[in-house]
């Protein structure tokens with residue numbers, strides 16, 4: 001209420017003291033709401049059965065007319081799709097080098113709107129998606145927390161997402177809960193306004209678009225030595241709760257003769273679901289705690305951070321595990337072509353001194369995320385032909 005506003009029954013104008021009291025009552029109410037209103041948990045008939053199914057059995061549900069519609073799991077991407085998307089990303093980055101090219105790109109999707117629903121912290125995924133949208137001309141709305149939306153009033157996240165679908169053409173979500181993106185896509189696909197959902201990270205479970213940019217980075221790093229086929233890759237750190245290494249491991253199904261080295265402290269070993277997936281597809285993997293023994297063998301080293309935010313007992317865990325850090329002195333042990341990657345943010349896993357080495361790829365990797373996400377959005381809205389035509 002402003003100072004000049006009428007205050008109803010109480011006379012002509014409210015006094016400052018009255019207004020202050022009123023404002024603090026309002027914030028008391030809001031706080032009470034925050035503390036006391038529990039999230040509404042409605043039952044969705046059929047969801048539990050759907051969620052329990054094997055991922056391979058439900059991939060069709062997230063397709064439309066034979067193409068990807070929602071992007072929920074890394075398992076959705078096959079080799080032709082990966083090759084196609086990497087090529088498309090290359091075209092977009094080339095076009096974006098000139099003012100004319102940028103203008104072309106911006107005119108592809110100015111009639112589309114996207115919602116970024118990021119209720120878990122994010123820097124790169126949020127910004128790269130947002131800028132991918134700008135590159136293609138989409139308008140963007142955002143929500144970066146539940147405290148300013150009707151979720152404070154107890155609205156369920158499913159209803160919140162359904163509300164976004166009333167206003168926009170694409171929803172990109174990041175959420176602390178595993179299965180969240182899948183559930184919202186499942187709910188929306190049964191409404192009369194399904195809009196594509198892109199999973200920007202669902203708890204410790206999956207991060208499929210990070211896996212896209214990781215593959216794009218690996219393919220670019222190995223472009224003069226035969227691409228990703230036949231390569232040896234070490235994944236290092238918290239493999240148990242790191243969604244990036246989980247999604248990237250799934251994508252190895254698309255490449256020939258890849259070998260994985262899982263390097264982690266015993267408590268953070270890669271989970272059985274991923275290991276079983278690899279066994280089923282005859283993808284060899286080795287597990288070790290001896291990082292230095294693996295360094296000279298591999299073509300790429302993918303470092304990750306300890307994901308303490310998912311810990312059941314944070315005080316029992318160290319902040320950092322020095323035996324799983326990549327230090328300047330390690331640069332002389334690795335192969336001359338070995339690519340060093342990290343999804344970032346980093347803590348102590350890679351010394352800053354390493355950044356200057358030409359094999360350090362993580363800052364390019366972060367920028368690659370913008371190009372591959374732009375390619376994905378172009379694919380979702382079927383404007384790839386206009387992009388390829390620029391080069392024909």
Ligand code: NCD
Pocket residue numbers: 124125201207210243244305343344345
């Ligand atoms: C990762 C994530 O959020 O899972 N970051 C990212 O998206 N680039 C990795 C991490 O937080 O450790």
